[in-house]
Amino acid sequence: MTKVSVTVNGAARSGEVEPRTLLVEFLRVGLGLTGTHVGCDTSQCGACTVHLNGKPVKSCTMLALQADGQQVTTIEGVAKGDVLHPMQAAFKECHGLQCGFCTPGMVMSALGIVERHKADQLSEAVVRHELEGNLCRCTGYQGIVNAVLMGAKALGVKVV
Amino acid sequence: MHAFEYIRPASVADAAAKRSANDDSTYLAGGMTLIPTLKQRLAQPSQLLDLGGITELKGITLKDGVLTVGAMTSHADVAASSDVKKSIPALAVLAGSIGDPQVRDRGTLGGSIANSDPSADYPAAVVGLGATVHTNKRQISGDQFFKGLFETALEPGELIVKVSFPTPKRAAYMKFPNPASRYAVVGVMVAETATGIRVAVTGAGACAFRIPAMEAALAKSFSADAIKNITVPVSDMNNDMHATAEYRAHLVGVMAKRAIAAIA
Incomplete structure (x- = not known):
């Protein structure tokens, strides 16, 4: 076992892991942060998306030790207490989910889209293109795309 | 995954020394292919040498008409680089078309070409732009680099440091x-x-x-x-x-x- 120390949602967290432990396993099993989901375990569905140093990554396709000494944000770190983050509120408002399994990954990817486009502008086509790494089996995506656009707007991104 | 030892070398020299001391070790770049391969137990290295901590392998420079990209530079960084967009916009477009945003944040140029997946995008740039692959031992011309299915001119343990692309017209x-x-x-x-x-x-x-x-x-x-x-x-x-x-x-x-x- 090896010690891993990661700043998760702003707090220093550490644990003992096997080198082969995936980041998502460490988050879910080691730290009890079960908001990050494992959908496919083959880096396709994006349900496991978290931010590593501010950028969305698939936590099922990296080792916990690769995140050692770095910053991780999970869906649990997005809301401010009981107040939903504007992107979460937009998913609720736009009915951007049905079963909700993909939603944590969708929100983390949506925040990545906002981060990449905060200085320019965002269109529906760009949102659809940049959600390629996240799969939803229920909604048909329309509600999700609407939610990302509404959330982006609420966060000050110009939507065209 | 089978069990393995994980090491994060601090420099190219350190990584190469550890690799040559263990025939059974392998380099870990972005891991977008290697980690799925390990999960499927299609490979069983006893040791992973994570290149993620080696700063000399990262970065993009444009000098005298030559664009140089460090082996551990992510696809997302290549796609977003103003130097790449200015000198070889086609390379920025190519990097931005790989996988999805999450994959582009982790996947690297060096990892992609060392793997020589027949469907990977970067090999078309390395060959098509007449690039040169710089390793810790020598320089290999893009035309001589890819040898076959998942096969390159790299010798065991040889590590890609950077790739230089002459700016095309x-x-x-x-x-x-x-x-x-x-x-x-x-x-x-x-x-x-x-x-x-x-x-x-x-x-x-x-x-x-x-x-x-x-x-x-x-x-x-x-x-x-x-x-x-x-x-x-x-x-x-x-x-x-x-x-x-x-x-x-x-x-x-x-x-x-x-x-x-x-x-x-």
């Missing part, structure tokens, strides 16, 4: 992506370089390759029409569940013509 990359994975079913880079026209194909064969007949025809007349009768042998094409060999051979012509149209 003009270039375009067009691919027919697999709609699920975004891997190239066929991708074609067409470039007019200081040493002539280059046409490089990925996705179609065992590894990236050039089409000299198209290059010669384009040197005489740079137009999509000039290559309309030039075909690649169906017997050299990959044939799998995504596309037949005949379809891939057809797509090579279509993607080449689209690339020419994009820059003509």
